[in-house]
Amino acid sequence: MKSSSRITKVTAVLVGLLVVLVILAVVSACLGQVATTPAEVLGSIFHRIGLDIGPLPAHPAGEVTLWEVRFPRVVLAMVVGASLGCAGAVLQGVFANPLAEPGVIGVSAGAAVGASTVIVLGGTTLVASWSVAAAAFVAGLITTMLVYLLARSDGRTEVVTLVLTGIAINAFAGGLIAYLTFIASPAARDQVVFWQLGSLNRATWNAVAIVTPMAVVGVLASVAIARQIDLLALGESAARNLGVDVERLRRIAIVIVAVLAASGVAFTGIILFVGLVVPHLMRMIVGPAHRILIPASTLGGAIVLLAADVGARTLVDNADLPLGMLTSLIGGPAFFILLRRTRAQQGGWA
Numbered sequence: 001m002k003s004s005s006r007i008t009k010v011t012a013v014l015v016g017l018l019v020v021l022v023i024l025a026v027v028s029a030c031l032g033q034v035a036t037t038p039a040e041v042l043g044s045i046f047h048r049i050g051l052d053i054g055p056l057p058a059h060p061a062g063e064v065t066l067w068e069v070r071f072p073r074v075v076l077a078m079v080v081g082a083s084l085g086c087a088g089a090v091l092q093g094v095f096a097n098p099l100a101e102p103g104v105i106g107v108s109a110g111a112a113v114g115a116s117t118v119i120v121l122g123g124t125t126l127v128a129s130w131s132v133a134a135a136a137f138v139a140g141l142i143t144t145m146l147v148y149l150l151a152r153s154d155g156r157t158e159v160v161t162l163v164l165t166g167i168a169i170n171a172f173a174g175g176l177i178a179y180l181t182f183i184a185s186p187a188a189r190d191q192v193v194f195w196q197l198g199s200l201n202r203a204t205w206n207a208v209a210i211v212t213p214m215a216v217v218g219v220l221a222s223v224a225i226a227r228q229i230d231l232l233a234l235g236e237s238a239a240r241n242l243g244v245d246v247e248r249l250r251r252i253a254i255v256i257v258a259v260l261a262a263s264g265v266a267f268t269g270i271i272l273f274v275g276l277v278v279p280h281l282m283r284m285i286v287g288p289a290h291r292i293l294i295p296a297s298t299l300g301g302a303i304v305l306l307a308a309d310v311g312a313r314t315l316v317d318n319a320d321l322p323l324g325m326l327t328s329l330i331g332g333p334a335f336f337i338l339l340r341r342t343r344a345q346q347g348g349w350a
Contacts, residue, residue: 010286010292014299017296021078021302024303024306024307025306027310028070028074028077029071029074031313032313034057034059034062035062036059036065036066040056040057040062042054044057044062044067072203072204073203075212076207076211076267076268077305077306077309078306079211080200080211080215081306082215082298083211083214083218083263083264084261084274084301084305085282085297085298085299085301086215086219087218087275088100088276088279089282089294090225090294091105093230093232093233093290094249095159096233097159097163098283099276100276102257103170103261103270103272104166104167105148105254105257105258106140106143106166107140107141107143107257107258108272109170109177110262111262111265112173112177112195112196112270113173114135115133115192116176116177116180116192116195117139118132119191120183120185120192122188132195133267140258140262141259143173144254144258146169147165148254150165156247177196180192194269194322197322197323197324198271198327199320199322200268200312200323201320210267211266214263215263218260218263219294219298223295225249225252226294227290227291228249229290230288230290232244232249261275270324271305271324272324272331273328273330273331273332273335274305276335277334278304282300284341304327305323308326308327
């Protein structure tokens, strides 16, 4: 009876998250200088898939605005948010630490170095903007692999060593970024700073087409290893006795996190706290079982980043606030409150 009640609760939470995500996506697509109603947004989608349901946008530029500007931004926000939420849940599970997030293994810092290097070398044209994204993705993956290799000792990777190595690499990457910013031209310097603040205003269908397959593969791979992560929570010795290859599991998890995070930040810049706060919040709601926590964090990440983008576009008139700045300003205090609440209730991390 208790098990049935829990299944019902989890199902309700996941369905609720999905409904919130759909509603928020429609609201986000309505926002902008070209007036569009929710009915027109849904009508445009239905007509595009061949269903004659609902009205088309009344504004002459409404259809073009929706499909060329707003929908790519909405979809990219959901995909990147889902990737970061999923990556955070996997990393926290493997590290057995709620303070772990994708940036701790060097993904964000490495991506920033790659993007900054290309920008300083002349990434100011439309073609070069793709070079920036490609450099950010590749550099993020390389940095993550470097952190992992440097942290290995005697064929094993200790969690503490991996975290400390990540901190050192992040500090070194920060120095490289500072040097690149110092030698950059004023125009390139502005681009470097703006890229690091994070934004979705570079969203296109091409970007969505590149990021989405990697996000889908990463999420599915995360779900596939969820049971092993749950066994690892019992302790390394117990997990090994139950047939888990701990070192192999960590390698797989790090690769998954690197792909998810690097593909996301490549087109959006650095987005902080989504991979940290969302899994922590979902763990409080659905519990620590990763077969549920990972899907919940995936949906939660999509909701949080989409909501943050709505705020970035609406909090200040005629302005598009940096997305990374907004998630940091909200995510930092939010995480502190969640952490204090969890410690007060359970005397440790949930």
